[in-house]
Amino acid sequence: MRNAVLIAVCFILGCDARIETFLPNRVFSLSLEKTRGASAERATEDARRVVQELYGTPDDPSWPLPDNNLADLQNLVRSSGPVSSEKDGTHLGLFREHCVVCHALEGSGLGAASVFQNPYPRDFRHGVFKWKSTERGKKPTRHDIRQILVNGIPGTAMPSFALVDPEDVDALVDYVIFLSTRGEVERRVIAAAIDELDYGETSPEDGWELDSRNEGEGGEVVHEVLERVHADWAETQDHEVPVPSFSDLTGKALAASIARGKEVFHGKVANCAGCHGPSGDGSLPTLDYDDWTKEYTTRIGLTPDDDEALKPFREAGALKPRRIMPRKLQGGVFHGGGDAASLFRRITQGIAGTPMPAVEVVSEPNGKGLTVEEIWDLVRYVQHLSTSR
Ligand code: HEC
Ligand code: HEC
Structure with missing residues (x-):
C-alpha cells in the first residue's frame, strides 16, 4: 500500500518524498507464527529496531562490517533516498528512479506494478537468486547481478538498464546486495529471537533482548546472523560452477x-x-509453486487457493499465489x-x-x-x- 502511495507521490512531487523507515517483513513474521505457534510481534518490532541501527533507513543507509568490501557506502548513498541530481551531474536516488515500482523500497518485490507480472518481481530478502554462475545454494557474484541489470531478464518484466551510466549500474549492484543482506538478516534475526531467545508475547528477560552492539545473549545472536549472511556473500566467488570446454559443431x-x-x-x-x-x-x-510463494502457503500447511486462510497474509502484502x-x-x-x-x-x-x-x-x-x-x-x-x- 505504501508503495502505491509512494508512486503517486512520485508522479505529483517528482519522487522527492523522504521516507523514514523500511517496512518490517510482516508476511515472514506471520508464517513464523503459524509454524512456531508463538507470537512474532515483539521479535519483529525489536528486529526492526536492530536492523535499522545496523543498516540505516531508505534515505540514510549504513553498512555494518565495513571491512569486507561487499558494498561501498558511497554507492549505497547514491542509490538510496529521493531522486535528484547534483550540480556535477551525479545521479541520486537510483533505486527509486529505476526499480522501486516493481521491487519496492524494501526489495520485497511488492512494488505497485508487481501484481500485473508473471513471474513476480524478485523478493531480494530471501537471499535467493535464479540466474547466476554459482552453485544452486550460493549467492550470485557481482558480475552476475551486473549482467542481469545490463541484459534484463528476457521473457519477464525485468527490463534492461543497458542505457544507464555504468557507474550508476555499479551503485545499483551494491544496493541489491545491501537490500538482500539487510532483508535476510532481518528474517534470520526474527527467527532466532523466537527460536533461541525465548521471544513470545513479550520480550525476553534482561540481557536476552536483540541488540545491535554484540552485547549479551541477544547481541551475540544478532552478530552470528550478521557474520553468516555477510560471509555467504563474501565467499561466493569460490562457488562459481566451472564449465568444461564446449565445441561448436556443424x-x-x-x-x-x-x-x-x-x-x-x-x-x-x-x-x-x-x-x-x-x-x-x-x-x-x-x-x-516457487519457494517465495511456498513460504506463505504449502510450507506452512495452507492451500494456495484457500483465499480465506490466506487473507491475513494477503493483508500483510503477500501476492496472490501463482x-x-x-x-x-x-x-x-x-x-x-x-x-x-x-x-x-x-x-x-x-x-x-x-x-x-x-x-x-x-x-x-x-x-x-x-x-x-x-x-x-x-x-x-x-x-x-x-x-x-
Ligand atoms: C517492470 C518491473 C521491474 C523493474 C522496473 C525492475 N525489475 Fe528486477 N525483476 C523484475 C521481475 C519480474 C523479476 C523476476 C524475473 C524472474 O523470476 O525470472 C526481477 C528480478 C530481478 C533480480 C533477480 C535476478 C535473479 O537472478 O534472480 C534482480 C537482481 C533485479 N530484478 C534487480 C533489479 C534492479 C536493481 C532494478 C532497477 C535498476 C530492477 N530490477 C527493476 C521486474 C522488474
Ligand atoms: C520438476 C520439473 C522440472 C524438471 C524435471 C526439469 N525442469 Fe526445467 N524448468 C522447470 C521450471 C519450473 C522452469 C521455470 C523456472 C523459472 O523460470 O523460474 C524450468 C526452466 C528451464 C529452462 C529455462 C532456463 C532459462 O534460462 O530460462 C531450461 C533450459 C530447462 N528448464 C531445461 C531443463 C532440462 C534440460 C531438464 C532435464 C535435465 C529440465 N529442465 C528438467 C521445471 C523442470
Whole structure:
C-alpha cells in the first residue's frame, strides 16, 4: 500500500518524498507464527529496531562490517533516498528512479506494478537468486547481478538498464546486495529471537533482548546472523560452477549430437520431458509453486487457493499465489541465457527457488547422473528446440 502511495507521490512531487523507515517483513513474521505457534510481534518490532541501527533507513543507509568490501557506502548513498541530481551531474536516488515500482523500497518485490507480472518481481530478502554462475545454494557474484541489470531478464518484466551510466549500474549492484543482506538478516534475526531467545508475547528477560552492539545473549545472536549472511556473500566467488570446454559443431556432427540430446531429454536420468513435455512445449502443467510463494502457503500447511486462510497474509502484502510453469522450451526464450555455459549451469544446478532440479555430473554413465558429453548433447538439443516451432 505504501508503495502505491509512494508512486503517486512520485508522479505529483517528482519522487522527492523522504521516507523514514523500511517496512518490517510482516508476511515472514506471520508464517513464523503459524509454524512456531508463538507470537512474532515483539521479535519483529525489536528486529526492526536492530536492523535499522545496523543498516540505516531508505534515505540514510549504513553498512555494518565495513571491512569486507561487499558494498561501498558511497554507492549505497547514491542509490538510496529521493531522486535528484547534483550540480556535477551525479545521479541520486537510483533505486527509486529505476526499480522501486516493481521491487519496492524494501526489495520485497511488492512494488505497485508487481501484481500485473508473471513471474513476480524478485523478493531480494530471501537471499535467493535464479540466474547466476554459482552453485544452486550460493549467492550470485557481482558480475552476475551486473549482467542481469545490463541484459534484463528476457521473457519477464525485468527490463534492461543497458542505457544507464555504468557507474550508476555499479551503485545499483551494491544496493541489491545491501537490500538482500539487510532483508535476510532481518528474517534470520526474527527467527532466532523466537527460536533461541525465548521471544513470545513479550520480550525476553534482561540481557536476552536483540541488540545491535554484540552485547549479551541477544547481541551475540544478532552478530552470528550478521557474520553468516555477510560471509555467504563474501565467499561466493569460490562457488562459481566451472564449465568444461564446449565445441561448436556443424552439419552431421551437430545433427547427431542433437539426436543424442533428445534421447537424454526423454531418458530416465534427466527426465526433462516429465516436466517440460515430450516435445518441450511446456504442455505438462505442474501443480507447483516457487519457494517465495511456498513460504506463505504449502510450507506452512495452507492451500494456495484457500483465499480465506490466506487473507491475513494477503493483508500483510503477500501476492496472490501463482503456479510456476515448466518453461516452454520449443520456440521459447531463455531467461538466464541460451549460451552453452549458462545452460550447462542451469542443468547441473537446477534453478534456485524453483522446482527445476539439478542433474548430477558423473564421469561414467551409471544410471544416476549425466556425463559432460551427455550434457553437451542435451544443451545442443535444448538450443535446437528454442529455434524450432
Ligand atoms: C517492470 C518491473 C521491474 C523493474 C522496473 C525492475 N525489475 Fe528486477 N525483476 C523484475 C521481475 C519480474 C523479476 C523476476 C524475473 C524472474 O523470476 O525470472 C526481477 C528480478 C530481478 C533480480 C533477480 C535476478 C535473479 O537472478 O534472480 C534482480 C537482481 C533485479 N530484478 C534487480 C533489479 C534492479 C536493481 C532494478 C532497477 C535498476 C530492477 N530490477 C527493476 C521486474 C522488474
Ligand atoms: C520438476 C520439473 C522440472 C524438471 C524435471 C526439469 N525442469 Fe526445467 N524448468 C522447470 C521450471 C519450473 C522452469 C521455470 C523456472 C523459472 O523460470 O523460474 C524450468 C526452466 C528451464 C529452462 C529455462 C532456463 C532459462 O534460462 O530460462 C531450461 C533450459 C530447462 N528448464 C531445461 C531443463 C532440462 C534440460 C531438464 C532435464 C535435465 C529440465 N529442465 C528438467 C521445471 C523442470
